Structures are given as structure tokens and as C-alpha cells.
Amino acid sequence: MSTPPTRPSAGLTAAQGIWLVAEREIGSKLRSKAFVISTAILLLAALALVIWGGFAAANNAGTPIAVTPDAEQYVADVPGLEVTAVADRTAAEAAVESGDVEAAVVADASSPLGFAVVADSSAPTQLLLQLAQVPPVVLLEPEEGNPALGYLVAVGFGVVFLLAASLFGGTIAQSVVEEKQTRVVELLISAIPVRVLLAGKVIGNTVLAMAQILVLAAIAVVGLTITGQTALLQGLGGPIAWFAVFFLFGFILLASLFAAAASMVSRQEDIGSTTTPLTMLVMAPYFLVIFFNDNPVVLAIMSYVPFSAPVGMPMRLFLGEAQWWEPLLSLAILIATCVGAILLGARIYENSLLRMGGRVSLREALSASGR
Template identity: 80%
Template structure:
């Protein structure tokens, strides 16, 4: 606020200058907050560790360690996922099992209808039994382009990032607005700059911080996948991540304007939840929908065109290869139009409620002015 006060003695601020001063104040206050810096650093380090661990797990070629006798070697030919130690007889195989050098042993057994038996110490490894099971060949007429497990991981990633960033910065905006009303700081601010410039500055400042986190997280994912040599997965995620950043930009501006407007309707921190809870539910809904319905084309298709869930639904459909080339453009156009409408409505509510102290302002009164 000192920057604003220092300039009040001079010429009147233009709209752009006023917006930038407020945005600068919002960004500076967050970057000076130790809690914000520490939590952000933990988020980035945790994301990097998770991506690297997942990449190494996916690229690991080690299999189940087993001992195989000479008379049983023919039964494991072509079986993937085994780390085989050849032994001459059953006694040697049992010794390795007892010593813990292998998880189990595969030995010849004339009494078995399969011609071999599995020897283990206390229980046979389930993964080994599945690997040895005889399954019929499977032919897929329309195979999926994306592995189901990778689809779930992508859904989890998009959902968590959207939920975390939108809820954290949305809550920050709401808290900032109410604090300024409680301390009467807002009266000093709007004596220097227009109310709408104050709202625009808050939205832009927090949008810059949120997009900064999104871009750094994208860089973390790229670095992690590169280090673990997951080039194929990286190629598949490149486009969806880029679209996610674009959709998140407009989706966050929409939510930020509504959070500021909702918070301006109350004068006490204890009451802010009563006006922002519906917005919080809108943020949580896409996360749960994409987690539970990440393999449901109908639900994802609807999500990709609803403005509040499009930042999660459309990138997910692009990753799965279900979206046509024109669909992201149409969805983005709907989101931008909704964003403009939300800004206009939010600015009206914010302008009509900001200086009203005491009881909560009703929505109808805030809209009517």
C-alpha cells in the first residue's frame, strides 16, 4: 500500500498503473510470506520426487527372482518378468529358497499335470503364479492408445493440480478481501484507485502466482520424465499439459473474480465460508469426477464443455486421444465467454458490496446495487 500512497500526491493514476500496483502488492505480499514459500518448495520437491520414483518404477526391468531346475527350464521359456537362477536339481533350488536368495523355485514334477511345481518357503508369490498361468491369446479389434494405469495417473495429476492451485489462491483472494474490509484498509485503497482496478489487480496478481506454479510443475514433470528416460510418456503428455495451462489460465481468472466478489459480501473472516463454499464445491467437483470417471467418455465429454471442469476434462480427453482437433477450441471459446461474464458479474458484486460493513450482503442486493 505504501507504493500507492507515495503516488497519490502526484498525478492521478491511469487504469493500467492502478491495476499493476495492486497486482504488484499481491505478488509481493505472497512472496514475502515464509509459509507460502516453504509450502511451494515442498510441493515442487514432492512432485519431482513422485515423478522420478514413478518413472524409475515404470522403467524397472527387474523381475521375480526364481530358481529353475534343469528339468523345468522348458516351462519358463518366454515367460517375462522372471529373474532366473539355473540350478541342477531340486535340493539346490530348495537351498536358495530357504536362504532367501530367491522368492521361489520352479522344479520338474512328473506327478503334476503341468509337468512342474512351484516351491516356496511360506507362501508362493502371487505375481509369479500369475506369470506362470496359461492364458489364451487375446486379440483386440480396437486397442486403446493409452494404458489404463497411465490414464489414471494423468487424471490424478490434472485433478490434484487444479484442486490445489485453485483452492489455495482462491482462498487467498477471499482472505485478502475480508482482511482489508475488517481493517478498513480498503477505504484508503479506493480513495487512491478505482474499485474495479483494485479487483483487477487482485485477480491478475494471484493469477500470475498460480500460473507460475503451474508452469514450474510442468517443468518438474518434464525434467522427471526426462531423467527416467520416459520419452514416450513425455511425448504423450506434452500436448495435454500445454492445453491444461491455457485452460487453467482462463478457468482461474473466472474463479478468482468470483472468489473476490463472494468475499466482498461479508465483513468478518468467520463468515467468509458462507459465501465461498459453493465456489469451493465447484473446484472439488472436477477432481472427484475425473478420478472416478477417467475412463468414461460420456462424463469426460460433458466435463470438457462445462466451464468449471473444462480445465481438467478437456486435457484429459486430449491425453486419451478422444478429442477431435476442433473440440479444444470450442471448449476454450465457451470458457472465455463464461470468464468475461463472470468478471462483469463479479465486478458488480464487488463494487456494490466492498464498502458495506456489518451484516452479510444479500446476493440480490449486491447485484442490484
């Protein structure tokens, strides 16, 4: 059961009151064995996944290629290739188009190296590195990005946002209802204003959520460095930094609404009746980015919708689809929405917190007469 903090003196400022509540929220989570164990498991699983993925990418040898007779000399001493001999360039292009090989090496008189690589939508990086000198690349169907890598990055951003937002959002909701159910809230608001109590709860849980995000980012950097994936790390650095910034304001938005929604009920078993719409908003970006990670239109829309921008915009930055000004505009929209959500949530929280018994309707919660 939650215990009220020591009653502050009459001269306590709003900032001191917010920090008092935030410190209480942080302390209660860090003393919870369930929270500590679940966090440790999450971090270890993330580290194992990053290291495994890095080594799997590094060990991806045996690139299947087609080679014409007049180009065999260029790949004779190159290791890590599965060579299929073909009659001519036409046969080599047919093998690439059919998917039998990832690329083809053909003689090319116009190339200073004497040969060229023929690929479908993108040239295998492993092959280009193994050839030591990068030859001209002819793409039959040009396409940006690596679909498999893009999918993995989409899963990463989506899962982290989903887990962190749902975990801490649910924690805030349970804390609010527990304090109402046990009447602890009456002691709390006799010491500090209701809005100070809300601000402290949001800030305390935001600190914990951001700490997890930063640790996960550090794990990604360490894991990719250990496995030698420096090129991928350079490509992910900017999007990860933007993800942290967007997540900060996105979480504050959601945390305010979760606390407000929970204040409308007085029993733990009724929490779902008011927080389900918010849970759906948290889950939506995950499923959208999983199913539409290769759809520029859907990602563009997601990057400007406040609830999905923390996932959509970093994903577009990773794919190179966003202009330099787009994350700034999207962040401005998110911050404006965040301010509006805080004001709305504070009103609902203040009008519903001391109302016991049945569920408070949204109209009553928004009405000053409902206080």
C-alpha cells in the same frame, strides 16, 4: 495486516493502477514465509513423485507370460520374463483370459517371425520391447489406453487444479475481507477505482498461480527425462500445454468470483458462508476425474463445462478421445464464461465492498441501489 500502497498521482492510468495492485499482491505473497515454504514443499513433493513413478515404471521387469512348446525357442534367451509352459494355444488363451499371465507367446505360421503375442485388452509394452522385433498382436478384448497410467494422469491434473485454485482463491477471499475489516479498502479506493482494485488482485494472484503451474510442468518434464520415460513425456506434452492454457482462464473465472463472494462479508469467520459454493465447484472436477477417468461420457461433459474443462479436456487429449477442434471450442466457451464471470464479479464487488456489518445478500450485491 495489509498495508495500502503509496497513493498514486491523479494522472494514474487504469493499467498503472492494476499493475500497482498486482505488484502489491505478488510482493505480499513472496514475503510470506508460509507461502514460500508451502510452495517449496509442493514442488519438492511433485519432483519426488515424478521421479519415483518414472523409475518404478522403468524397473517393472519380470513380465508373466505363457509359452506353448512350439514357441519356447523365441523366448529362451529373453531376460525379464516369468515363463509358464502351457500345452497349446487354447491353454495359452485361457491363461490370458483368467489373468494368470499378462500375455502368451504362441507359434504362428502366418507370421513372418514364426510367432505371435496373445493378450487380453492390451499387449504389455515391456514384453514387446524385450522381444526386439514386434510380432503380430492378437487382442481378445481390444481396449484403448492404459487404465493405471490414465488414473495417475487424472490424479495429477485433478490435484494440481484443486490445490492451486483453492489455495489462491482462498487467499484472494481472505485479502478482500482483511482489507474491509481493517478499513484499508477505504484508502485504496480513494486512490484507484474499485474495478481497478479487483483487476489488480485477480491478475496478481493469477501470475503467482500460473508460475506454480509452469514450474510443476517443468518438474514433470525434468523428472520424466531423468527416468528415461521419453515416450510418456511425448504423450503428456500436448495435454500439459493445454492444461496450462485452460487453467489460466479457469483461474481468472474463479478468482473473480472468489473476490466478489468475499466482498459480501466483513469478517474472516464469515467467509465460508459466501465462498462455500465456489469451493465445491473447485473440488468437483477433482472427484469427477478420479471416479470417472475411464468414462468417456462423463469426461466429454466435463470438458465443456467451464469449471471442469481445465481438467476434463486435457484428460481427454491424453487418452486420445478428443478431436482437434474440441479443445478450441471448449476454450471459446470457457473464455466467454470467464468474461461473464468478470462482469458479474465486478458488479458484486463494487456494490458490496464498502458495506460493513452484516452479510450482504446476493440481491443487494447485484442491485445498483445496494452501493
